[in-house]
Amino acid sequence: MRVELDEPKCVAAGQCVMAAPDVFxxxxxxxxxxxxxxxxGAELLDGVxxxxxICPAAAIRLVEE
Structure with missing residues (x-):
């Protein structure tokens, strides 16, 4: 799995950091x-x-590889 972030869409709400601080x-x-x-790793995927x-801007995607 790969995490993708569309930075221009991000509204800096910080919800991702609170949900997955080891990833964001x-x-x-x-x-x-x-x-x-x-x-x-698999142990972090629930947080991701x-x-x-919960991302208010829908700026984060989890892509299967």
Whole structure:
């Protein structure tokens, strides 16, 4: 699985960071999300799926490879 983030769509709500802090962070200057781990392990996928579901901008995708 690969995490994709559409940065221009991100509204800097930080929900992804709260759902999956090992996978997402936010830039200090504007709060836009960044992906820390594009290929998270199985133990992190529940948090990533939650981040995808609660992202207010629908800026996150989880892609099967």
């Amino acid at each position: 962070d936010q830039r200090d200057e504007d709060g836009v999300a960044v992906v820390l781990d594009e290929h998270p 799926r939650e981040a995808v579901a």
